[in-house]
Amino acid sequence: MASSIPDQSLAPSIDVKNLTYTFPDRSCGLISVSLSLPPRSRTLLIGANGAGKTTLLRLLSGKRLAPSGTISISGLDPFKDGLEGVTYLGLEWVLNPIVRTDIGVRELLKSVGGDYYPERKDELVQVLDIDLDWRMHAVSDGERRRVQLAMGLIRPWRILLLDEITVDLDLLSRSNFLAFLKKETEERQCTIVYATHILDNLAGWPSHLVHMSLGKVKEWGPMEGFEISGRGETGNSRLGELVLGWLKDDLRERGPRNRGVGSEGKAYYSQSFGGYGAEDIEKMKD
Structure with a gap:
């Protein structure tokens, strides 16, 4: 069958x-x-x-x-x-606080699977013009965004x-x-x-x-x-x-x-009514 x-x-x-x-x-x-x-x-x-x-x-x-x-x-x-x-890159991903801390790009890319997909990692580093020696607390917003994109797209x-x-x-x-x-x-x-x-x-x-x-x-x-x-x-x-x-x-x-x-x-409300996204309607009352 x-x-x-x-x-x-x-x-x-x-x-x-x-x-x-x-x-x-x-x-x-x-x-x-x-x-x-x-x-x-x-x-x-x-x-x-x-x-x-x-x-x-x-x-x-x-x-x-x-x-x-x-x-x-x-x-x-x-x-x-x-x-x-499924990879969704939106507001929550952009505002992840870890990318503003004193952490290196190499460590970040490794944490999201860079060692498992080395060819994709190397290609994204080249495409997005990333310096692997950057420290995330010391880069510009544009440089930080490039690292975030690489993090989000390393896994196929x-x-x-x-x-x-x-x-x-x-x-x-x-x-x-x-x-x-x-x-x-x-x-x-x-x-x-x-x-x-x-x-x-x-x-x-x-x-x-x-x-x-x-x-x-x-x-x-x-x-x-x-x-x-x-x-x-x-x-x-x-x-x-x-x-x-x-x-x-x-x-x-x-x-x-x-x-x-x-x-x-409103798109980031945690719930909606009537089965239209109401994963935990009780949290709305908090």
């Missing part, structure tokens, strides 16, 4: 169907979100602050429980099932979820990092979703775009479905012009931020 367990050696697909997610204050973080991203895709998740990007990424990573049947990662529920090879992953984690990188470091990620999807069985507001060097990087606003997906699809070739009159890439137009339309639709609408600042 053939096994019904999905093969987790292959690149994962991501399918979201009619996903609605509610925060503890009973406001909606996501509303009827549906999208489908194929294996080995590189997806840019675009939207203004509070659009729902972080909430969606945390649900995809399995950090929160989504309603049954709304999220499938190659046939598995990321919260309930044994989904392998199948699905990588990035929540605006390149903001401190200089232009060259970010370009090299994006090239590394693109090569990963071309050479390994892996899939990436990347939420960012910085579009430099990105016009030729993504395979798919997802545009979110006010907790909804307004449009999504492969890059060939969007007109982004060439450069716009402002000097932005056509990708930048497209996204700028989206955000202007979203602002007109949303109006001023004085009505309590949107999910900005």
Whole structure:
């Protein structure tokens, strides 16, 4: 009898169907979100602050429980099932206090598996231009971020979820990092979703775009479905012009931020109601 367990050696697909997610204050973080991203895709998740990007990424990573049947990662529920090879790099990871202490880069990389994956470690050190003799309390924010990226990516992953984690990188470091990620999807069985507001060097990087606003997906699809070739009159890439137009339309639709609408600042609540991420509802009362 053939096994019904999905093969987790292959690149994962991501399918979201009619996903609605509610925060503890009973406001909606996501509303009827549906999208489908194929294996080995590189997806840019675009939207203004509070659009729902972080909430969606945390649900995809399995950090929160989504309603049954709304999220499938190659046939598995990321919260309930044994989904392998998920790396989520977001706010908690960025703010990890250990990377500001008097500790060396060599020790940090060893602690996250650098000795088990020496070739990946050496490649990331080169790509991110890291000095192994740095002490973490004495480096700049950009240098610290490069070390954090190496720490997060040393272990091979199948699905990588990035929540605006390149903001401190200089232009060259970010370009090299994006090239590394693109090569990963071309050479390994892996899939990436990347939420960012910085579009430099990105016009030729993504395979798919997802545009979110006010907790909804307004449009999504492969890059060939969007007109982004060439450069716009402002000097932005056509990708930048497209996204700028989206955000202007979203602002007109949303109006001023004085009505309590949107999910900005709520994505890291520890719980949500009604099985929509309420892992331990009693903690909300503390």
